[in-house]
Amino acid sequence: MTGLRIAILTHSTNPRGGVAHSLALAEALCALGHEAVVHAPDPTGRGFFRNAACSTVPVAAQPIAGTTVDLVRARINDYLRHFATPAACDFDVFHAHDGIGGNALATLKHRRLIPRFVRTVHHVDSFSDPQLAEWQDRSIREAARLLCVSRTWVDWIRNDIGAEAAVVGNGVDLSVYRSEPTEADAALRERWGLGSGPVILCIGGFEERKNTLGIITAFARLRESHSQAQLVIAGGASLLDHAYYSARCRAALAAAGLAVGRGLAVVETGPVPQAEMPALYRLSDVLAFPSRKEGFGLCVLEAMACGTPVIVSRLPPFTEYLAEGDALFVDPAEPGDIADAMASALIPSRRGRLRVAGFARAAAHSWRACAERHRDAYAACARPIEETTHA
Structure with a gap:
């Protein structure tokens, strides 16, 4: 296939799995x-959370104060304004990675500004608001080609939508995520006041599908036998409103007597710059990631590449790409199970085995292979030569 110009649309410039x-x-x-250009609405004006070796377009967007519906509608309209002219649509392939971009592209298709689009379904949310649910459904049903990062969501699409999708998977950059310590490790340890540990890392902020409450409950039990243990809650940048669940998590922390702050039992970092993530993984004794719903769990591969043992749910998609010895599998509904896995991951002999297995599993997932798996979808959805008008 000759080089294509590909417009990739994601929902924000923040460090979330789909954006990464x-x-x-x-x-x-x-x-x-190929020439791939990543687009995202950017109300901050700061651009993407990391520098990239590809072209990026931070789409002009205004800050929105209102409901999630108001925010999503505004972001769809941000995209529609950006792609309002044929010149702005001068791409061979249009590829959305979420409902915001998918809805914008569906509208552009109806306006005959683009012929068709590809949609990657990372995961499907359960929305109580009918408008959010309709937007999510439309972004999937109107795509000409559907892709998923795991078999779990391919099966969901077939059973619930009656459509076919292909698995494209995920990757990890082993030149970035490495086990060898750097100067950044010591600087990060000082900044957050991380002591002798053990340090348990949780990624995703306070979010129900990330099972943060279960992790907090499990960590409180671990502290009974490891009084110096610290829980690092990283990330949390999201377009969705998690205020109610966050309040439940903070109430649980207070009830367990777990203080939050630099150098305390619980360290809440907020979004972490991409350049600092490898150091954060290396400083952590284990990544606790017993999600209730996940598309793939990109941070699992990143942690493994850095030599950090991982706890995951005994559920798909984790059971698709991880073998029994690669990680510690738990029932996400059982905090006691998660706490036992945290303690087990601290046993030196088990840590050693998990590190070796994790290195091998991470090495088996490359971004090049992921990109190559997109070729068929792009070939089917690229503009025919007679439709393409390059300036």
């Missing part, structure tokens, strides 16, 4: 000889 996937995929596509 979009940037890494675009970089790998460029390395294969």
Whole structure:
């Protein structure tokens, strides 16, 4: 396939899994000889959370104070304004990674500004608001080609939508995520006041599908035998409103007597710059990631590449790409099970085995292979030569 111009649309410039996937995929596509450009609404004006070896377009967007519906509608309209002219739509392939971009592209298709689009379904949310549910459904049903990062969601699409999708998977950059310590490790340890540990890392902020409450409950039990243990809650940048669940998590922390702050039992970092994530993984004794619902769990591969043992749910998609010895599998509904896994991950002999298995599993997932798996979808959805008008 000759080089294509590919417009990749993601929902924000923040460090979320789908955004990280979009940037890494675009970089790998460029390395294969294509021109991939990642777009995202950017109300902050700061651009993407990391520099990328591909072109990026922070789409002009205004801060929105209102409901999630108001925010999503505004972001769809941000995209529609950006792609309002044929010149702005001068791409061979349009590829959305979420409902916001998918709805914008569906509207552009109806306006005959683009012929068709590809949609990657990372995961499907359960929305109580009918408008959010309708937007999510439309972004999937109107795509010409559907992709998923795991078999779990391919099956969901087939059973619930009656459509077919292909698995494209995920990758990890082993030149970035490494086990060898750097100067950044010591600087990060000092900044957050991380002591002798053990340090349990939780990624995703306070979010129900990330099972943060279960992790907090499990960590409180671990502290009974490891009084110096610290829980680092990283991330949390999200377009969705998690205020109610966050309040439940903070109430649980207070009830357990777990203080939050630098150097305390619980360290809440907020979004962490991409450049600092490898150091954060290396400083952590275990990544606790017993999600209730996940598309893939990109941070699992990142932690493994850095030599950090991982706890995951005994559920798909984790059971799809991880073998029994790669990670510690738990019932996400049982905090006692999670606490036992935290303690087990601290046993030296088990840590050693998990590190070796994790290195091998991470090495088996490359972004180049992920990009190559997109070729068929792009070939089917690229503009025919007679439709393409390059300036």
